[in-house]
Amino acid sequence: xxxxxxxxxxxxxxxxxxxxxxxxxxxxxxxxxxxxxxxxxxxxxxxxxxxxxxxxxxxxxxxxxxxxxxxxxxxxxxxxxxxxxxxxxxxxxxxxxxxxxxxxxxxxxxxxxxxxxxxxxxxxxxxxxxxxxxxxxxxxxxxxxxxxxxxxxxxxxxxxxxxxxxxxxxxxxxxxxxxxxxxxxxxxxxxxxxxxxxxxxx
Numbered sequence: 139x140x141x142x143x144x145x146x147x148x149x150x151x152x153x154x155x156x157x158x159x160x161x162x163x164x165x166x167x168x169x170x171x172x173x174x175x176x177x178x179x180x181x182x183x184x185x186x187x188x189x190x191x192x193x194x195x196x197x198x199x200x201x202x203x204x205x206x207x208x209x210x211x212x213x214x215x216x217x218x219x220x221x222x223x224x225x226x227x228x229x230x231x232x233x234x235x236x237x238x239x240x241x242x243x244x245x246x247x248x249x250x251x252x253x254x255x256x257x258x259x260x261x262x263x264x265x266x267x268x269x270x271x272x273x274x275x276x277x278x279x280x281x282x283x284x285x286x287x288x289x290x291x292x293x294x295x296x297x298x299x300x301x302x303x304x305x306x307x308x309x310x311x312x313x314x315x316x317x318x319x320x321x322x323x324x325x326x327x328x329x330x331x332x333x334x335x336x337x338x339x340x
Contacts, residue, residue, distance in 0.1 A: 140318045140334035144179040144186075146294065151180050153189050161304050161315040166325045169313040170196070172270070175214065177302035177317060181292050181338055185280045190214035190232070190302065191273035198309045199234040204253050208232065208239040210308040214274055217327065218300030218336065220283055220290055227300070227330055228283075234272045236265040242286060246328035294340050299333035 142159050161175040175192040197212045209215075211233040219227040229249065231239040238257050243249030254260060260282065264275040283290050304315040305327070314325050318334030 141337060142179065142317075142334060143337050143339040144181055145339055147180045147182055147187070151187055151189075153178055156180050156189070159302055159317045161302055161317050163316045163319045164314065165316065165320045165322065166314045167312075169315060170194075170311040173304075173313060173315070175302075175304035175315050177214075177216065179216075179336065183280070183292065184277075185283070185292070186278040187275075188216055188230075188278065189273065189275045190216065190304075191268060191271065192304050193268070193271040194304075194306075195270050196310050197234055197272060198306060201233055201237050202235055203237070204255070205251075206237060206239070208237055209305055211237075212272070212306045212309055213304070215303040215305070215327065216300065217303070217330070217333070218298055219330065219333065220287055220298055222297045222299055224287070225330060226286070227333075228278070229328070230261075230276070230278070232263070232265075232274045232276070234265055234274075236263045236274065238263065245330065246326065249328070292338060294338055296338040298336040298338070299330070300336050301327070301333050303327050 156178040158176040178189040208231045215231040217229045229241045240252040241249040262277045302317040320332040
C-alpha cells in the first residue's frame with residue numbers, strides 16, 4: 139500500500155514544495171503514449187487543498203451540467219475516506235471545464251450523488267492549463283466534511299485512506315491511471331479496499 143504524507147501549510151500553498159503522488163499504475167490496459175498524471179495534497183485548520191495535473195495531448199471536455207457523467211470526458215479524481223475506520227468516502231471528479239461529479243457513500247452501489255449548485259465557490263475550483271495538458275486545484279472545507287462526519291478533526295498524525303485517479307472513458311484512447319494499485323478484473327475506481335494511506339504530517 140502506498141503512503142502519501144500531506145504537509146500542513148499556512149496561507150496559500152507553494153505547490154512546487156508539496157510532494158507529488160505519481161499516478162503510475164494502469165490496471166486496465168496501456169494508456170496513450172505520453173499520458174501522465176500526478177496529485178498533490180496539503181491541509182490547514184480549515185480543510186484540504188488538492189492539485190491534480192495531467193499531461194494529455196488529446197483532451198475531451200464536453201460536460202457542464204450538474205448531473206453529467208464527468209468520467210466520460212478527460213477526468214481527474216480524488217476519492218478519500220476522511221476517517222480511516224469509516225468505510226464511507228467522498229469521490230471528487232473533475233473535467234477540464236471544472237465540472238464536478240461528487241458522491242458520498244460506501245461503494246459504487248451505495249454512493250449518493252451530492253448536487254451542489256454553488257460548488258465552484260464552495261470548493262474554490264480553479265482549472266488551469268499546462269503544456270500538453272491541464273489540471274485542477276480545489277479545496278475541501280472542514281466545515282463541509284463535518285456535515286457528514288461531525289466529529290472530524292484535521293490534526294497532525296491523522297490517517298485517511300484514498301486514491302488519486304485519471305480516466306477518460308470516451309476519449310480517443312480510453313484510459314485508467316491510479317496512484318495506489320487496483321487489482322480487479324474490470325475498470326472500477328470504487329474499490330476502497332485498494333485505497334492507499336494518506337497521513338496528515340507537520
